[in-house]
Amino acid sequence: xxxxxxxxxxxxxxxxxxxxxxxxxxxxxxxxxxxxxxxxxxxxxxxxxxxxxxxxxxxxxxxxxxxxxxxxxxxxxxxxxxxxxxxxxxxxxxxxxxxxxxxxxxxxxxxxxxxxxxxxxxxxxxxxxxxxxxxxxxxxxxxxxxxxxxxxxxxxxxxxxxxxxxxxxxxxxxxxxxxxxxxxxxxxxxxxxxxxxxxxxxxxxxxxxxxxxxxxxxxxxxxxxxxxxxxxxxxxxxxxxxxxxxxxxxxxxxxxxxxxxxxxxxxxxxxxxxxxxxxxxxxxxxxxxxxxxxxxxxxxxxxxxxxxxxxxxxxxxxxxxxxx
Amino acid sequence: xxxxxxxxxxxxxxxxxxxxxxxxxxxxxxxxxxxxxxxxxxxxxxxxxxxxxxxxxxxxxxxxxxxxxxxxxxxxxxxxxxxxxxxxxxxxxxxxxxxxxxxxxxxxxxxxxxxxxxxxxxxxxxxxxxxxxxxxxxxxxxxxxxxxxxxxxxxxxxxxxxxxxxxxxxxxxxxxxxxxxxxxxxxxxxxxxxxxxxxxxxxxxxxxxxxxxxxxxxxxxxxxxxxxxxxxxxxxxxxxxxxxxxxxxxxxxxxxxxxxxxxxxxxxxxxxxxxxxxxxxxxxxxxxxxxxxxxxxxxxxxxxxxxxxxxxxxxxxxxxxxxx
Numbered sequence: 039x040x041x042x043x044x045x046x047x048x049x050x051x052x053x054x055x056x057x058x059x060x061x062x063x064x065x066x067x068x069x070x071x072x073x074x075x076x077x078x079x080x081x082x083x084x085x086x087x088x089x090x091x092x093x094x095x096x097x098x099x100x101x102x103x104x105x106x107x108x109x110x111x112x113x114x115x116x117x118x119x120x121x122x123x124x125x126x127x128x129x130x131x132x133x134x135x136x137x138x139x140x141x142x143x144x145x146x147x148x149x150x151x152x153x154x155x156x157x158x159x160x161x162x163x164x165x166x167x168x169x170x171x172x173x174x175x176x177x178x179x180x181x182x183x184x185x186x187x188x189x190x191x192x193x194x195x196x197x198x199x200x201x202x203x204x205x206x207x208x209x210x211x212x213x214x215x216x217x218x219x220x221x222x223x224x225x226x227x228x229x230x231x232x233x234x235x236x237x238x239x240x241x242x243x244x245x246x247x248x249x250x251x252x253x254x255x256x257x258x259x260x261x262x263x264x265x266x267x268x269x270x271x272x273x274x275x276x277x278x279x280x281x282x283x284x285x286x287x288x289x290x291x292x293x294x295x296x297x298x299x300x301x302x303x304x305x306x307x308x309x310x311x312x313x314x315x316x317x318x319x320x321x322x323x324x325x326x327x328x329x330x331x332x333x334x335x336x337x338x339x340x341x342x343x344x345x346x347x348x349x350x351x352x353x354x355x356x357x358x359x360x361x362x
Numbered sequence: 363x364x365x366x367x368x369x370x371x372x373x374x375x376x377x378x379x380x381x382x383x384x385x386x387x388x389x390x391x392x393x394x395x396x397x398x399x400x401x402x403x404x405x406x407x408x409x410x411x412x413x414x415x416x417x418x419x420x421x422x423x424x425x426x427x428x429x430x431x432x433x434x435x436x437x438x439x440x441x442x443x444x445x446x447x448x449x450x451x452x453x454x455x456x457x458x459x460x461x462x463x464x465x466x467x468x469x470x471x472x473x474x475x476x477x478x479x480x481x482x483x484x485x486x487x488x489x490x491x492x493x494x495x496x497x498x499x500x501x502x503x504x505x506x507x508x509x510x511x512x513x514x515x516x517x518x519x520x521x522x523x524x525x526x527x528x529x530x531x532x533x534x535x536x537x538x539x540x541x542x543x544x545x546x547x548x549x550x551x552x553x554x555x556x557x558x559x560x561x562x563x564x565x566x567x568x569x570x571x572x573x574x575x576x577x578x579x580x581x582x583x584x585x586x587x588x589x590x591x592x593x594x595x596x597x598x599x600x601x602x603x604x605x606x607x608x609x610x611x612x613x614x615x616x617x618x619x620x621x622x623x624x625x626x627x628x629x630x631x632x633x634x635x636x637x638x639x640x641x642x643x644x645x646x647x648x649x650x651x652x653x654x655x656x657x658x659x660x661x662x663x664x665x666x667x668x669x670x671x672x673x674x675x676x677x678x679x680x681x682x683x684x685x686x
Contacts, residue, residue, distance in 0.1 A: 109651065183507065191490060192651055197616040197619075197652075198617060202613060206530060285529065288526070289525040289613060292521040292522070293519065293525060294505070295517075295518045296514070297515035325536070327516055327518050328514075
């Protein structure tokens with residue numbers, strides 16, 4: 039019986055692969071690479087094949103788990119599209135990989151797979167029901183309910199980033215005002231700080247200094263660093279993100295009453311003050327009888343890869359049961 | 363084998379009971395009564411015993427299903443409290459009923475049991491996952507996920523009424539601004555219409571006429587009737603409710619992506635224009651890839667009783683399996 043699991047993570051700008059033995063808790067081999075300048079589905083596949091064959095080193099995987107950065111029909115094993123890379127429309131990725139590697143495969147979108155990773159190997163262990171949220175370029179989410187990924191009727195569940203928390207708030211690309219992503223994602227935090235620096239010339243001295251007056255160089259990370267050093271404009275820009283996330287999480291708690299909420303992604307590394315506002319706002323939004331257990335993700339950027347490995351383990355176990 | 367199921371519905375101001383045969387689709391006997399003037403848990407129980415013994419007419423039930431109008435620990439079979447009636451704190455209702463009737467019993471809160479009723483016998487039949495919402499004195503909700511009631515980690519799931527959709531909106535009794543209940547429940551619709559009638563003496567002629575100038579007599583039902591006759595102030599007051607519900611439902615769809623949303627309660631009888639705003643707002647709030655299948659409840663005030671009967675059938679089946 040083959041015991042090697044292959045985990046693949048197709049990102050928008052980075053790809054990663056790893057191999058791990060069944061039941062093991064550390065990678066046997068792991069590699070993460072950047073995508074090429076003008077990627078398409080074919081170049082993504084070539085990069086991933088290269089990574090996989092290198093890490094497998096001639097061995098045959100027992101199963102393959104895949105995280106994909108875009109909408110996926112998990113039941114059919116098909117990628118619906120990528121928002122970042124052309125050519126991914128309706129690609130039967132599970133079938134393609136099964137033919138290439140002669141092993142069963144499973145795929146889901148990155149937020150669901152990362153949620154699965156945190157549940158099986160990270161901060162979600164032991165939680166009966168959990169919501170995983172990643173806050174970086176966008177705001178994504180995935181549910182684990184009764185020990186299973188909850189995909190929803192159209193495979194789209196977990197879109198906390200597009201819930202509305204302030205209908206009079208700023209306009210998002212999605213066409214709505216004041217959705218969580220518009221308030222809390224990294225690029226929008228940066229944009230808010232930039233706009234306020236332009237409109238309020240007397241404020242934001244520390245932040246201005248950090249980018250040497252070049253407002254185009256303001257990022258969420260720099261904003262967070264300036265806030266940590268006492269820049270009040272930077273903090274105000276971060277506050278909006280923490281508040282928006284807090285209301286969105288509080289609403290999700292009211293609706294589903296999960297036992298745990300797990301937050302990952304670059305924006306959540308914005309310090310204790312950020313977390314405090316987020317937790318207090320979620321607490322004030324949720325009904326008092328509900329637990330509000332909001333913790334940091336444990337697996338960082340590798341959450342999708344760990345989730346992919348756990349997916350692979352699951353189908354390897356199913357195959358083993360079939361042949362018993 | 364006894365084949366009679368006893369269904370009980372403890373409401374705040376009304377109680378109902380019914381008996382039905384296993385596998386049957388019409389009540390063998392059914393009775394609904396008003397509560398007494400100053401009720402307590404004991405008077406509620408006496409009324410319910412009276413109803414039950416009358417309807418059972420000497421027969422022994424195979425199982426008992428119970429809907430309770432307040433927070434319940436369904437796993438323990440215990441009522442946590444009633445917001446309307448004193449003396450219900452930590453009453454082990456399942457145990458009490460099992461001793462009284464010598465039959466297995468199950469209890470859950472009214473929103474969950476009504477959701478279960480609509481799923482098993484009403485507008486939710488065939489839905490893989492559904493959110494049931496009742497909009498009347500308050501706004502309550504219950505989830506059916508993968509064919510089971512979803513209670514949540516603290517038994518509190520489904521509280522769409524206390525999700526925030528307008529943080530700058532009016533203050534609710536719960537301490538938050540612009541939660542769905544504050545915008546959409548019957549008493550708050552009436553209050554909004556009253557306040558606008560006071561502040562805008564030139565508007566609301568039809569509505570004023572209907573209550574003969576007595577603003578205290580304005581209810582949500584009268585507001586709805588006035589709106590149907592073309593009163594624009596009344597319609598504006600209803601519009602806020604439809605809009606708030608629409609955003610709340612759209613947010614719930616983004617989070618869980620259910621296959622169906624079912625709406626019951628008096629406020630939802632406010633006509634086609636109300637439903638149109640509600641559906642359009644939910645559609646605009648949910649991501650375009652998600653289905654937005656929002657339909658009217660089928661069972662009316664009897665939804666909790668039908669759900670209680672379905673609960674009873676479930677435990678009767680479990681008992682039968684045990685003794686097989």
